């Protein structure tokens with residue numbers, strides 16, 4: 001644990017840090033472009049030059065390990081001069097097209113330019129080196145060679161992280177440019193990350209570019225629900241519309257990265273298929289209902305069945321996209337308000353779902369592990385058993401929470417299982433299963449609710465509400481609390497409340513609090529972090 | 530010196546042939562080293578000889594070898610830097626083509642000293658003939674058991690490979706060379722770690738210049754004291770001086786270290802051509818400061834040159850007569866660095882191009898007086914802040930031209946172009 005002085009401030013840091021990292025811990029940002037904590041040190045941009053006492057030459061912070069007694073000056077006259085000079089070099093051939101550049105607002109050239117003061121441009125426009133514009137690199141990414149500062153983060157990403165090596169630097173000196181190797185396309189499953197690592201506007205996302213100025217967007221930290229890995233993300237949104245997902249750093253889960261599939265997953269939350277209001281079956285079609293009306297109808301169906309066929313005739317299937325809180329509330333409702341033990345988890349993924357040994361998991365559900373901890377999933381045949389029971393007339397009322405049974409079991413099976421069953425469905429979107437429903441309760445999608453999911457490694461991570469759900473949809477936990485009150489059960493006032501109750505009744509969650517999970521998640525009891 | 534060491538072909542015709550070389554004591558030093566000395570004794574002798582690197586920086590060879598980690602279980606490599614691309618420099622080429630075996634013998638002894646069993650000769654791509662000479666000489670030597678397995682029956686094995694570069698100045702920078710040898714772009718590496726610790730394929734590696742290695746046999750053969758007696762003690766030995774430019778008899782001269790620059794120009798190279806006056810001389814290739822006629826009484830060795838703010842570099846002496854336009858001369862130099870910057874570091878990538886553009890502008894008569902200050906400022910900002918010293922190598926001569934020939938730069942502005950009006954500026958190389 002070396003103790004050193006950075007800009008007059010004494011700090012003690014872990015072994016093995018470089019000056020940029022150590023300074024960061026002291027709350028000091030050393031400007032840099034090529035350095036990225038998830039990539040090898042390249043040392044090419046020269047922006048992080050700092051003064052280190054007893055070293056005659058300025059040193060680059062990224063390649064300088066801190067040591068005990070070191071005295072670092074990141075803002076001395078010499079250091080600042082060198083940093084400003086590097087910035088000036090970087091701008092000499094830069095097109096300065098910020099008004100039409102998609103990166104504006106999150107560009108490190110812009111940021112540092114403001115920091116170091118405006119220069120009058122010493123290079124006339126026509127004298128600048130001209131290079132390729134709008135170069136198509138692959139399905140995700142477009143390159144502007146003139147904006148590129150050749151920091152080589154993107155090439156290092158493709159060499160070191162995906163090890164696919166599509167990108168290289170070609171030509172020499174100020175004619176250097178990033179390009180694809182002959183015959184290659186940048187279409188690996190993680191290609192979108194190069195856009196995130198690009199500190200300037202050279203690499204932009206085909207999906208996001210020109211859709212919105214970044215300063216108009218709000219950012220909400222959350223977790224990707226595309227698969228069981230649960231990469232940490234930021235949701236960028238405005239007025240109930242999502243513009244992009246970006247990975248949020250979590251050393252224990254996804255480091256700095258996420259997959260392209262997850263990146264595009266935001267679109268799944270804003271399709272035309274969203275269910276806007278509660279619905280109650282009216283012959284062959286649905287009638288719009290109030291929440292109270294739907295709740296009352298559901299309670300009536302439950303109580304009638306209970307009286308006629310006993311509590312076990314009421315069952316529930318919970319999809320593994322439901323949060324821990326939703327799954328907990330529904331299973332508790334069945335157990336305590338109805339007296340039924342028939343709550344089954346369902347974690348269905350397409351058999352051919354793409355997966356790899358990096359981030360992309362074959363299980364396309366965000367909360368399979370959570371359902372297991374809640375005792376709803378064990379061998380995996382639980383939902384199947386409920387359907388068989390329904391086929392045999394033993395299940396008369398079925399709650400379905402966030403599960404499209406038709407995708408999982410096929411139309412025919414569901415026809416025969418649910419033909420005679422009263423189905424109370426809680427979901428976000430219309431899907432193949434909706435038409436079997438008798439009562440429909442629209443709930444918030446993962447980006448519209450608070451709650452937790454447990455990823456494949458047993459790490460409990462938070463979803464955060466970026467904005468309220470559309471129409472009259474409610475957060476799943478709120479809808480279930482409403483159902484509970486209609487069945488004379490307890491109400492829930494907040495997500496932390498529900499989580500608290502969950503931790504008290506489910507041993508695996510012992511010791512966790514909603515606050516403790518924080519932005520980076522926390523492992524379940526008995527799971528190493 | 531009685532007989533040439535490095536340019537021995539001038540005394541002994543056909544010395545590049547193995548039988549001739551052997552007949553003139555060839556490989557005797559290697560035999561002596563391998564059969565009578567321990568590797569560390571060889572290193573000690575080279576250290577004692579004060580042999581300093583001839584690639585430009587003058588780093589003591591024996592000291593460098595001593596940096597190899599003692600406790601590493603990785604193989605050690607020797608890279609012979611034969612990329613010779615410094616402007617005005619053609620000494621290594623002569624050794625490679627004409628005195629091939631002394632280089633090979635130097636490699637053999639060095640490998641023995643540093644316990645390397647593989648050596649690469651990284652030769653500039655354009656030296657096609659040189660590469661052929663090396664291959665031919667190696668084949669002969671392998672035939673005689675001088676390379677390969679169990680050399681001189683000592684159990685010492687050595688394989689030597691000739692690797693032709695693909696043509697870039699930066700491949701001569703030792704870590705650029707290593708990257709290139711590994712099959713990558715010759716992007717110089719950040720140091721530390723230095724090659725002696727983390728070099729070729731991540732293994733301990735020594736990179737030495739051709740001329741440095743060619744000096745090694747004479748150290749072993751004649752002893753360190755002999756070597757130190759040739760020229761100044763602090764950086765002695767035989768040295769090839771190359772004189773080019775506006776001299777009557779351009780050429781290569783092997784002489785002791787520390788020759789007066791004036792003698793090199795006026796005696797050995799026959800003085801300025803056509804009876805003209807000397808205007809400027811670049812004594813060290815193009816990467817170091819230019820000297821004016823009143824500075825040429827300096828002795829050409831590492832320390833004497835440093836004492837006047839100059840460098841020995843490669844001792845490639847480029848002579849310019851009174852008719853030379855210094856703006857144009859500098860424009861050509863900076864065009865070279867612009868063309869050769871690998872483009873990795875921001876200050877070098879952008880700075881070299883910027884300098885060149887400003888010089889073209891001055892030479893064409895479109896410059897402003899402020900441009901002179903701007904050039905100077907760019908140079909200052911390029912210096913000392915990059916991965917390798919190519920940026921410094923561009924900045925140093927540039928600033929020296931500005932300082933020592935400032936009037937000419939100003940005249941280009943005030944007179945709207947070159948007062949000497951000699952040759953049109955060539956278009957910028959793309």
Ligand SMILES: Cc1cc2nc3c(=O)[nH]c(=O)nc-3n(C[C@H](O)[C@H](O)[C@H](O)COP(=O)(O)O)c2cc1C
Nearest residue numbers: 582583584610612613614701702703737738741919
């Ligand atoms: C841009 C650049 C180009 C260089 N080119 C050469 C070269 O062509 N040949 C050479 O021997 N050294 C060259 N060097 C020096 C090498 O980096 C290295 O210092 C040298 O090969 C070490 O050998 P020595 O210690 O025997 O001199 C170059 C250095 C730089 C910065």
Ligand code: SF4
Nearest residue numbers: 871873874877917919
């Ligand atoms: S200083 Fe120039 S040549 Fe050397 S590594 Fe940097 S960009 Fe390349």
